[in-house]
Amino acid sequence: MLKQLAVQQPREQLQRSGAQTLTDAQLVALLLRTGTTQQTALQCAQRLLQIYPLQTLETAQLDQLQQISGVGPTKALTLKAAIEFGRRVQQAHYWRxxxxxxxxxxxxxxxxxxxxxxxxxxxxxxxxxxxxxxxxxxxxxxxxxxxxxxxxxxxxxxxxxxxxxxxxxxxxxxxxxxxxxxxxxxxxxxxxxxxxxxxxxxxxxxxxxxxxxxxxxxxxxx
CATH class of the missing domain: 3.40.140.10 (Cytidine Deaminase, domain 2)
Known part of the structure; x- marks a missing residue:
């Protein structure tokens, strides 16, 4: 129940107020979707950003991300894919x-x-x-x-x-x-x-x- 709530709250906020109103941790929590038996997805996201702030997250390797509790192979791949997608969107805006x-x-x-x-x-x-x-x-x-x-x-x-x-x-x-x-x-x-x-x-x-x-x-x- 806690894991579902941690994801539903950012989703509802996203639907209600837009993605720009979400914190960095909330955005990462949406990508992680679930947490662990001890932590919600939001808590996992907060822990991840403590270890890898936004300015260093892009350079984190898959095996490094997987060392963080609650981040397995699939979630690590999702994070890397999301970072790359965001980078390409930014490039597409810059390079017309x-x-x-x-x-x-x-x-x-x-x-x-x-x-x-x-x-x-x-x-x-x-x-x-x-x-x-x-x-x-x-x-x-x-x-x-x-x-x-x-x-x-x-x-x-x-x-x-x-x-x-x-x-x-x-x-x-x-x-x-x-x-x-x-x-x-x-x-x-x-x-x-x-x-x-x-x-x-x-x-x-x-x-x-x-x-x-x-x-x-x-x-x-x-």
Whole structure:
């Protein structure tokens, strides 16, 4: 009965007054749905937020979340999915198709997204002739140190959306922004393919912990 009440109260408040009136703990309680025999869902949510405040919750791993009483595998997955969904909603509001972007604008945005992620990711932002967004897509997810990428997949998408040019972005889980030998070789390969296909590689950005490097601005992409 207590577990049902803990969830029903936030639900009723949500229906009556809107999601913006709920506390952080109430929102998390709705995602957890139930508590334990000793704690309500709201108490579990409050405990979770004590250990992982909102500014750190996104970086919590699944096994770390499951160490909290009342948070099993399914609830941990629900929390991670909700965080990712919220992030994508925010991005969709920020990146509107048709928005004209620059390397600087993209670098700041991708720094917010990728800083602190412990797996290397390669993203592509595909643009038209006016540098307006056609598509933003995560192209590859690699290990801590490498991303197994091939230009074929990059340009397959570029052709599908009729892109005139594109910008690549990838993160260094180490937090450093220095371009590796592999980074430079891969960039040269993609640039050469783009020249053959008439689809220009405008820039390749490397995201670190609190900064990013533009290969174009640094003279490593001509």
């Amino acid at each position: 198709y048709g928005t004209v972007v620059s390397s600087e604008m993209l670098g700041q945005r991708m720094l917010e997204r990728l800083a602190g992620i412990d797996q290397e990711q390669l993203w592509g932002l595909y643009l038209d002739t006016k540098n307006q967004i056609l598509l933003e897509k995560c192209l590859f997810v690699g290990t801590l140190n490498t991303s197994v990428a091939h230009p074929r997949e990059i340009f397959q998408i570029a052709v599908q959306v009729a892109a005139a040019r594109f910008i690549l972005v990838h993160n260094h889980p180490s937090g450093q922004t220095t371009a590796s030998h592999y980074d430079l070789r891969f960039t040269e390969r993609v640039q050469h393919c783009g020249e053959l296909m008439g689809i220009e590689l405008l820039d390749h950005l490397i995201v670190g912990q609190d900064a990013y490097l533009s290969l174009k601005a640094s003279g490593q992409l001509t």
